[in-house]
Amino acid sequence: xxxxxxxxxxxxxxxxxxxxxxxxxxxxxxxxxxxxxxxxxxxxxxxxxxxxxxxxxxxxxxxxxxxxxxxxxxxxxxxxxxxxxxxxxxxxxxxxxxxxxxxxxxxxx
Amino acid sequence: xxxxxxxxxxxxxxxxxxxxxxxxxxxxxxxxxxxxxxxxxxxxxxxxxxxxxxxxxxxxxxxxxxxxxxxxxxxxxxxxxxxxxxxxxxxxxxxxxxxxxxxxxxxxxxxxxxxxx
Numbered sequence: 254x255x256x257x258x259x260x261x262x263x264x265x266x267x268x269x270x271x272x273x274x275x276x277x278x279x280x281x282x283x284x285x286x287x288x289x290x291x292x293x294x295x296x297x298x299x300x301x302x303x304x305x306x307x308x309x310x311x312x313x314x315x316x317x318x319x320x321x322x323x324x325x326x327x328x329x330x331x332x333x334x335x336x337x338x339x340x341x342x343x344x345x346x347x348x349x350x351x352x353x354x355x356x357x358x359x360x361x362x
Numbered sequence: 363x364x365x366x367x368x369x370x371x372x373x374x375x376x377x378x379x380x381x382x383x384x385x386x387x388x389x390x391x392x393x394x395x396x397x398x399x400x401x402x403x404x405x406x407x408x409x410x411x412x413x414x415x416x417x418x419x420x421x422x423x424x425x426x427x428x429x430x431x432x433x434x435x436x437x438x439x440x441x442x443x444x445x446x447x448x449x450x451x452x453x454x455x456x457x458x459x460x461x462x463x464x465x466x467x468x469x470x471x472x473x474x475x476x477x478x479x
Contacts, residue, residue: 352404
């Protein structure tokens with residue numbers, strides 16, 4: 254089966270950089286995705302890594318190491334609006350996606 | 363207009379009642395999903411459907427049933443609601459062609475907050 258582990262909470266200061274880690278176990282690997290969810294809102298897709306390395310989208314970057322079964326989401330120049338929950342997720346070859354329990358990010362002024 | 367809509371947005375019901383949550387989408391996606399979200403447990407898959415004639419159980423299907431009335435409509439039913447089904451329910455869609463076929467990006471509706479007393 255598949256499973257993902259990520260920290261339950263992370264706190265950082267406005268303007269800083271924060272890294273949210275995710276380790277996973279899966280029998281077949283089809284990439285690692287990240288989603289953001291604000292309180293009261295729906296999850297929205299942020300990024301996807303199919304191959305090792307860094308993918309950058311504006312202030313957000315996502316990294317993958319398949320040999321370590323590990324990835325992280327990096328948020329730079331943190332803003333108060335980045336306070337949200339972040340989920341790593343495993344697509345399973347186009348059949349369904351398995352989500353981690355989520356990391357709650359608190360951004361302090 | 364929202365691409366994925368859910369009705370109702372909030373529902374309070376009593377134990378033993380039958381409840382239907384509805385989902386509609388205008389994205390033209392064949393694949394639709396129902397998830398349940400509980401604090402600290404992330405999103406767990408209840409059922410998914412890849413076309414009108416295809417229904418599949420997810421990891422927590424007990425106590426739930428679904429109906430795919432059309433490509434654009436996917437309903438979730440709780441035949442006899444119980445308090446531990448109190449949760450936030452999300453419908454989602456995906457297109458297997460997204461991102462070259464690997465991402466399986468999920469597009470979520472706004473959610474239905476269900477409380478079973």
